[in-house]
Amino acid sequence: MQWRNQLIKILVILVALSILYYLTGVILTLLIPNLPKSIASTVSQLEPDIKTGIGVIIVAIGGYLVIRLIQQLLSMTLLAKLERGLANIIKFSLDVVFYTILVLAILTALHVNLTGVVVGGAVGGIVIGLAVQTVAQNLLSGVLVTSSRTLSPGDAVSLISWIWGSPIIGEVKKVSLLFTEVLTINGNLVKIPNSAFLGNTVFYKLERTEGGLVYPLQVTVNADVEGVKVMERVKDILKDYLKDENQLPNIVFSSKNGGTNVFTVIINLNNVNNLNDLINIVNKAFDQAYWQIKNGK
Template sequence: MDIVKILIVVIILAVLTYLVAFLSDLFLPKYKVYISDASAAIIVGLGGYVIVKILLDVISPYLFSRMDKGVAHTARLVISVALYTIVVLAVLSALGINLTGVALGGTVAGIAIGLAAQTVFSNVLAGFMVSSSKTLKPGDPVILSSWIWGNPIVGEVTNVSLLFTEVRTLNGNLIKVPNSAFLGNTTFTKLSDGNQLLEYPLQVTINADVKAEQVLSLAQSYIKDSFDKEKVQVPEMYFTAKNGSTNTFMVILKFSNIDNLNTMLTSVNTAFEKAYWDAKTAKT
C-alpha cells in the first residue's frame, strides 16, 4: 500500500512537471526556461518531502519500534537527515546547479559550518553512545561528577534524548545536562548496591581537635537511634582519613527511595555535628 502511495506521488509529479512545461511553452515562451526550472525544483522538493514522510512511516514499525527510545530517536534523525539531504540535492539539480561546483565552492563555508556544529554533533554522538550502551536510562538514580559544573549532580534520570540528558535532582529541579559533557568529562555512579537497595557514599569532615574514634562512636549511636525510629537501614561508617586539622569519615547510606535521601543526609550530618560538640565538651 505504501509503495502504491509512492508510485502515485511520482506519477502526479511527472504530470505536474509536464503540465507546467506545456503551459509555460504555450503562454510564456520567453520565460519557459526559468519557469520550468523553478517549477521543477518546487515539485521535486514537495514530492521528495512527501516520499520521505512515507518512507519513514514504513520504516518506523519495523526498525525503530525494536530499539530503545533514545537509540530510535537518534536513528530516525540520522535517516531523516540522509533522506532530506538527497531531496535537497535533487532540488539543486532541478535548478540546473552544478553540484560538483557547489561542493568545491562550499568547502570554506562547510568548514565554518562544521566548526559551529561541532558541539551539536558531539551531543548527538554522546547521546547515541549513552542510550545505546544503556549507560544511563530513565529511572536510574545517579551521581554525575564533572569539573565542568563543580558540585556533583545527584538525582534520578528522567530522559535521555538526542542532545540532553534530563536529571531530576533531590530538590526537585530538572537539570538538562548536555550529552557532550559525557565524553571524557563526567563520571557516572549509579546509586545501586547490586540488589534492591540504592547506595550513596557520604563523606563527612570534622575538625581533628577531638579523637576521631570518640566522634565516630558517638555519631554511630546517634545515627542508629535516628534511623531505627524511621525504620531505615543503619549505614556503615568508617574513619577513612586524617588530613592535618581535619578527620574524614565515610558513611554508606542504603535506602529504597531516592526521595528519602535528603532526610537521611540531614540526620547523618546533624549526628556528626552533635557527636563532635559532645566529644569536645567532654574533653574540656
Template sequence: MTINRRRNEIIKIIAEIIIGIALTIAVGFIIDYIITAFLPHYISYEKLINEGVRAIIVFVIGFMIASSFIKYIELRIKTTKASLYGIALIVRIVIYVILIAIVLTIFHVSVTGILAGSAIGGVVLGLAVQTIATNLLSGLFVSSTSTLKYGDVLTVNSWVWSVNTTGKIIEVKTLFSKMLTKDGNIISMPNSALLGSSAIVEYKDNDGYYNYPIDITLNADVPLDLVISRALKTIDNTRFYISSKNGSTNTIHVIIRFRDVTEINDMIDNINRIIDRAYWDVKNNMVLFGSYATAISDDYYKILVSLPADVSPGRIIEGAGGLGIELYLVSKNGSTNVYMAKFRSSRGMEFDISDVNTRIDDLYQKLKKENN
C-alpha cells in the first residue's frame, strides 16, 4: 500500500513537470496567436505578457511539485508531521530558490550576475542575521531529529540562564520552543540555546506518571530511619533514600511521582511539610523521653521501668506478659530492679508510656499484696 502511494507521488511529480513544460510552450503559442489575430495594437507588449504568464505558470507548477515532493518524503521516511516540519521547510526553500532563478531567467535577468554582485551583501546580511540563522538551523535539527517533541516533560540545564527550568513542551517551532513550567507559566526558549548550550533531562513516562527527584537536608540529631518511617505513614507514591550523612546533617533523596508538571510545586511543598513534621515529632519525643523514645524496625517502642526488688522478677515478667506487655530484666542493684518494657504505640507515645507505667505499677502492687 505504501509502495503504491510512493509510486503514485513520483508519477504525480513527473506529470506536473511535463504539464508545466507543455503549458509554458502552449501558452506562448496561444498568446502569440491571440495578439497577432485579435489584438495587434498590443503586439509591442507581447513579449512582456508572454514572460509574465510563463512566470505565473512556473510558480503554480512549482508549488504543486513542492507539495507532492514533501508528501513523497513523508511516505519514504515514515515520520510524523512534527518531525517532517524541518525537512519540509528545507525542501520548500530549495524549490522556491529554483523557481525564483527560473522566473528571473524567463525575464532575461542574469542569475550569475546577481550572485556575483551580491557576494559582499550576502556576507553583511549573514552577519546581521547570524542569531536568527542559528535559531533557524537549530529549530530544523530539533524538529527533524525529534530532540524535542510535543508533550515531552523535561528539565533544561542551560549556562545561558542560571536557573534550571522544568516543564512540559507545548510547542516546537523554527526559532523558539514553548514550555509550560511547573509554576504554570509559558516560556519561549531559543532553539539555539536548547541545542547547543543546554543539558536536557527528559523524564520517562511510567504508566502516566513521571518521577521527579528532590533532596531534603535534616539535622543529624535524630535517627533518620525513624523520620522516614513516620513520613511513610502519611504519604504514598514516594520513595525515600538516604543520600548522604556527614555527622552534622543528613540528606534524604526523595522521588515523587506526578502526572502533570503543575503538580510538582504542591507535591514538593507537601513532602517538605511531612518530613519537617516527622523530624520534629521524633525530636520532641527524644527531648521528653530520652534515648528510649527510639523506635525499632517494627514500630515498637522501649522504656525503662524501675521497681522495688521485694517482688521477684520472674513473677513481674510473667504477670506483664499476661497484660500483653513484653518485659525484660535489665539490671539489679539490691533494692531495685530495672526492666525494659517494649510496646507498640497506637495513640501517641506520651499516652502509651503513661499507660504502660500505670499497668506495671498496678501489677507490682497486686503481686506485693499477694506476697504479704
C-alpha cells in the first residue's frame, strides 16, 4: 500500500509538471503577438531562453519533490528493517546518487553537453575515490563489526596484527563506524581504525567462565633443563605468589621446539586490568624455576 501511494504521488507530480511546462509554452506563444512591437520583438528573441529557464525550474522542483518521496518510501520500508549505522550509510549513498541524477537532469535542461561533464566527472571520481578510500573502508568495516556484533562495549579482547606489532589487550569501550576504542591493560585508550579488521587483524574475546576471564599465555624456556621439572617447580612457586587467589593458573607443557620448551599457562582473572600483574608473576615464576633447576637447587 505504501509503495502504491508513493508511486501515485510521484506520477501525479511528473504529470502535473509536464502539463505546467506545456501550458507555459502555449501561454508564452499566445502572449507575444499581443504585446507592443518593441517588447514583443525582445520577448520573441528571448523566448528560447525563457522556456529553458522555466524548464530548469520545473525540473529542479519536480526532481526535488520526487527524491523526497522516494526517501520517505525507503525510510518506511527498506531502511526501517536495517541496523541504524548501516541504514545511515545506505541512505547517504542513495542521496548522492539521486542528487547527482538531478544535477545531470538540470544540466540537460540547460542544453549542456554532458560528454565533457562525464569525462571530467570520471577523472574527478578517480581523485575523490582515492581520497575517500580509507574512510569508505573504515565505514564498511564499522558496519560489519557493529551489525554482526563481533565486538561490543565491555568485551575483553586481544587484537593481534602485523600493523602494530605487539598484541593490544584490553576492554572494548566503544564501537563506532570509523573507530573501535579499546582501553588497554596498560591504561591507554587506543582508537583502532575499523579498516584494520578486514584481513589485517586476528582478534578474539577472552573467554568468560564462572570464575571470570580466561587468558592463555605462552612461555618459552631453554630446553637445557627438564621441562617437566620446570613446570612442577613453577606450580609450587605460584602457590606462594598467588596464595590469595581463588584459582591458580593451569600449566600445560605444550611442545618442545628445538632448543626450547613451550608452556601454555591458562590464567584466570576477574578483571582484564589485572592481567599485566599476573603475566609478570607467571614470567617471574618461570625465570626463578629455570635458574633454580639450572643451579641444582
